[in-house]
Amino acid sequence: MSLGFDPARESPADAAPPRRPPPLIALTHVSRNFVQPRGLADRLAGLFSGAPAELRVRAVADVSFHVEEGEVVGLVGESGCGKSTLGRIVAGLLPPSAGRVFFRGEDVSALRESRRREVALAVQMIFQDPAASLNPRMRVSEIIGEAPRVHGLVPRSEIPAYVDEMLRRVGLDPAMKRRYPHQFSGGQRQRIGIARALAVRPQFLVCDEAVASLDVSIQAQILNLFMRLREELKLTYLFISHDLGVVEHLSDRVLVMYLGRIVEEARTEELFARPNHPYTQALLKEVPRIEAGRRLYRGIGGEIPSPLNPPSGCHFHPRCPWAMPVCRVEAPPLIEIAPGHRSACHLNTTPATV
Amino acid sequence: MADAPTLRVENLKTYFFTRAGVVKAVDDVSFTVERGRILGLVGESGSGKTVTGFSILGLVDPPGRIVGGRILFKGVDLLGLPPEAMRSYRGARIAMIFQDPMMTLNPVLRIETQMIEAVLAHEAVDRETARQRARDALGQVGIPSPDERLRAYPHQFSGGMRQRVAIAIALINRPDLIIADEPTTALDVTIQGQILYEVQKLCRERDTALIWITHDLAVVAGLADTVCVMYAGKIVERGPVDAVLTRPLHPYTIGLIGSVPSRNRRGKPLQQIPGMAPSLIDLGPGCAFRNRCPRADAACGGEIAPIAPEEGREVRCIHTTPADAA
Structure with a gap:
């Protein structure tokens, strides 16, 4: 069996010591809710109608997965599916509402302060919009040099040389380090964001739609940079994207999310060759591809439901061509259907009766 | 010609x-x-x-x-x-559809008002005919229950639905x-x-x-x-x-x-x-x-x-x- 460590079943607290080193990152039963209190008018109306006093969105619902050292895991899903929230939880920017996050087998929430800080530096995030994630009033040298200086990673006197090295590593000319972010193009800004993340010597990068806003030719440059850095620095990635082509190219393994849940997980070749979940199948069919030539589009029927009020049972059932009565009532569990291939669909457990 | x-x-x-x-x-x-x-x-x-x-x-x-x-x-x-x-x-x-449908849609007017306006700007028909046409256009772009949706405001639509409305407005005069x-x-x-x-x-x-x-x-x-x-x-x-x-x-x-x-x-x-x-x-x-x-x-x-x-x-x-x- 190639799956190895399965944090869902084998959490470090209660299981026998794992045979192999623990995965770099593991999440067990992680959920995240966002609660918005209602305004005065809604609350008054609620007094009479009995509506709840707050709006609750379950952005991430009971998600378990792990990322092995050196692996690139892709996370795909459409807007509002919770993929960015999940990325922020992994990067330690958001605490989960429930469940636990492990870094090399250690529960992140139970760490001592000094170790917690080390872990926080080891996991860095690259954001979608490089313009919004760089301080416009700081020079590039300061943006990249600040964190290693503050955390004492590099002696103060060596910071300038260190910044130059980081810039060279991401393919920028160190002569540009006196400039401000607005003096760079989108692709260059994304390189600055990457250099900033690399400056604290991370082991794990969470890339949230890191190439989505870039032109195709620039996107290829940045993707190549990610792959080169992976080799050079032995980095591990969680690569979040709505672009299946990008994810297919880069990832070893892919997670598919729909409305807060992981609905399918498999190695990349397996997922693209034999998608199991009806949502994954539909998604793959809709991806426009250059090779396909002229064709008729179909589209998955229906809208993406509001996460405020997700459908009962399997969240995908209102759009699913094979929905059965049980899909309306019961959420299918994510079960292994082949080695290393997990899918959450009732069709897998229903005996074929045709 | x-x-x-x-x-x-x-x-x-x-x-x-x-x-x-x-x-x-x-x-x-x-x-x-x-x-x-x-x-x-x-x-x-x-x-x-x-x-x-x-x-x-x-x-x-x-x-x-x-x-x-x-x-x-x-x-x-x-x-x-x-x-x-x-x-x-x-x-x-000649009609245009923009990337952001909110560039086309006025957030404070009902879809109906905006669509009827688009018809009346170019043709001397009565309001009811114009409304009829708006409804047909919504139906054509695959918006379910167009009669109800006509009374809605743009913010009540999802992104995909808004883009359909924008396309419906582009179509309404049969360009x-x-x-x-x-x-x-x-x-x-x-x-x-x-x-x-x-x-x-x-x-x-x-x-x-x-x-x-x-x-x-x-x-x-x-x-x-x-x-x-x-x-x-x-x-x-x-x-x-x-x-x-x-x-x-x-x-x-x-x-x-x-x-x-x-x-x-x-x-x-x-x-x-x-x-x-x-x-x-x-x-x-x-x-x-x-x-x-x-x-x-x-x-x-x-x-x-x-x-x-x-x-x-x-x-x-x-x-x-x-x-x-x-």
């Missing part, structure tokens, strides 16, 4: 006269769209594809100005029309030409599939000509009949979609197709175009791509005229085969 193509753009030049210099956003662009046909206008940001669309509709604002060329809509030169006459075309016979500027870029793949489906159906059923402006070659591959690839204000390659995408001739088109992830072996480095697009300010003569081009030589600094290497194709390059490279 029955035989005139729906749209023929000849040597269009739209320049922006800025303090920093002249920006040739659209420079000597020519193409034709026949009835019921879909033209894909592909390019990266700043290549001039949106300004081309705006020029056709007469929406270029100062400091921009159309300084040359002709835009023939069913044989009539739109550039020679007085503003009032142009207004009678815009929204009625002969629709210019769609990145209409599905902000949408999810599954919703994009739905919109592409509606658009294809429309062009087939109504013989509407369509210009689809996008940066996404893959969308064009499945949708368009003809494709024009723009770079730095010029069309560098033009031809039938299949031919251009399977046998690209211009080094830029080759690079662009090569940098699409699905075209590359998984995990292998992507082919990449080095460098970045040049600034368009005071761009000199010669091929604007030459600084990024593997085939460039001294001759590329001169004036490059488009050549027609085969029937129906045109390419603005003097080194269309690798052997040409010095």
